[in-house]
Amino acid sequence: MPVTVRWAQCLTRPLLMIPGPTELPPPVIQALNQPPTIQYDRSFDEGVLEPTTLALREVFQTKGEVILMPGSGRTALEAGAVSVIEPGDRVLVIGAGQFGVLMREIMNRVGAELTEFSVELGQPLDLARLASEAERLRPKAITLVHNETSTGTTYPAAEVGQIARRVGALFLLDTVSSIAGIDVRTDEWGVDLNMTGSQKCLAAPLGMGLVAVGARAWEAMERRKRPATSYTYDLMRWKEWWIPVSRGGKVPDGMGRRQPVSIPTHLTSAMQVAVRLILEEGLPQRFRRHEIAASALRAGVMAMGLDMFPDPSLWSNTVASIKAPKDVETGAVVQRMRDQYGILIGTGLDKIRTTTLRIGTMGMTASPHYVLPTLSALELALRDLGYKADPGAGLAAAQEIFANNS
Numbered sequence: 199m200p201v202t203v204r205w206a207q208c209l210t211r212p213l214l215m216i217p218g219p220t221e222l223p224p225p226v227i228q229a230l231n232q233p234p235t236i237q238y239d240r241s242f243d244e245g246v247l248e249p250t251t252l253a254l255r256e257v258f259q260t261k262g263e264v265i266l267m268p269g270s271g272r273t274a275l276e277a278g279a280v281s282v283i284e285p286g287d288r289v290l291v292i293g294a295g296q297f298g299v300l301m302r303e304i305m306n307r308v309g310a311e312l313t314e315f316s317v318e319l320g321q322p323l324d325l326a327r328l329a330s331e332a333e334r335l336r337p338k339a340i341t342l343v344h345n346e347t348s349t350g351t352t353y354p355a356a357e358v359g360q361i362a363r364r365v366g367a368l369f370l371l372d373t374v375s376s377i378a379g380i381d382v383r384t385d386e387w388g389v390d391l392n393m394t395g396s397q398k399c400l401a402a403p404l405g406m407g408l409v410a411v412g413a414r415a416w417e418a419m420e421r422r423k424r425p426a427t428s429y430t431y432d433l434m435r436w437k438e439w440w441i442p443v444s445r446g447g448k449v450p451d452g453m454g455r456r457q458p459v460s461i462p463t464h465l466t467s468a469m470q471v472a473v474r475l476i477l478e479e480g481l482p483q484r485f486r487r488h489e490i491a492a493s494a495l496r497a498g499v500m501a502m503g504l505d506m507f508p509d510p511s512l513w514s515n516t517v518a519s520i521k522a523p524k525d526v527e528t529g530a531v532v533q534r535m536r537d538q539y540g541i542l543i544g545t546g547l548d549k550i551r552t553t554t555l556r557i558g559t560m561g562m563t564a565s566p567h568y569v570l571p572t573l574s575a576l577e578l579a580l581r582d583l584g585y586k587a588d589p590g591a592g593l594a595a596a597q598e599i600f601a602n603n604s
């Protein structure tokens with residue numbers, strides 16, 4: 199009897215090529231393996247939490263504070279929104295996909311008077327029209343998802359920041375799938391709240407939200423008529439309880455301080471290592487690595503005869519959104535790749551769930567060691583499902599990009 203080989207059998211888990219959570223570097227995994235410490239102990243506060251938040255300022259390219267909290271990307275978004283927006287405040291939400299919609303929902307919950315600036319999925323943002331809409335509305339805040347993970351698109355955050363500044367609005371930026379993979383210049387772009395999560399290009403475990411807070415955001419919090427309705431996630435409490443006077447906070451330097459929410463010690467230790475690895479690599483190389491890996495992945499899928507979903511001007515270096523071949527079910531591709539070849543990719547979301555596939559190049563996975571096996575598995579899985587690309591064509595195209603950019 200011929201034996202049918204299931205290649206995934208020898209693996210203990212699938213390789214994570216979804217757009218986050220992503221693979222963890224071994225030193226980050228090792229940092230999780232330690233006995234519990236007390237989160238309010240001075241040695242944790244001064245030896246782990248503070249150095250990690252200070253080092254994160256380099257990753258965020260800011261001189262402001264970076265606040266780490268238990269949760270995820272959406273915790274950071276919600277903390278940012280609930281801290282600076284009061285019921286009735288006008289907010290202009292740019293919605294170019296599923297995560298723009300998430301921001302709209304969060305703003306709704308905090309009672310904002312919101313206007314959505316809708317962008318067709320995968321299509322460019324009309325900056326001139328946005329500028330006139332911002333001029334007309336004069337909102338308190340403008341929100342943007344820098345890298346729309348649902349459509350594999352990167353939007354021009356610097357330009358939106360300028361528009362926000364011109365109309366005196368706060369600029370709230372979701373960088374959940376861009377920070378540490380794509381250049382994000384918090385201060386230079388005038389980002390007042392830069393909100394993200396731990397599990398994507400930072401390559402730390404899922405479980406933390408991060409917010410970089412600029413001076414104008416602190417002022418907006420100081421000027422509130424009423425305190426934020428969230429006790430745990432009111433960012434102002436970090437200023438009052440944790441940030442020393444010498445950095446613009448309210449805690450006299452050297453005095454005991456409190457965390458507004460109990461900080462997970464293991465996750466912070468893992469983040470400390472993740473940030474060290476990022477800074478040792480250096481941001482310029484890290485961004486370039488993501489750029490090359492994403493170009494190689496795109497070249498590979500296009501050489502298999504597939505098209506990218508978004509407009510080429512917006513192609514993301516951390517998430518590829520690929521049109522599935524006609525008559526091939528996206529769910530079946532994901533299942534086949536996982537079960538037979540041991541690699542997990544994603545379908546699109548919402549309206550493009552059944553027509554697109556998504557592959558992440560984030561942190562460790564933005565490298566030939568992950569991109570080439572993924573292309574190989576994609577080719578084989580599609581072949582199993584009836585779509586026949588030239589054998590090896592995708593791999594050859596990707597390999598050429600790596601060869602020419604090493």
Ligand SMILES: Cc1ncc(COP(=O)(O)O)c(C=O)c1O
Nearest residue numbers: 270271272297345347374375395
């Ligand atoms: C752009 C973007 N914003 C927000 C979120 C929500 O983050 P989380 O799942 O960490 O809560 C995600 C998650 O994928 C995302 O990609």
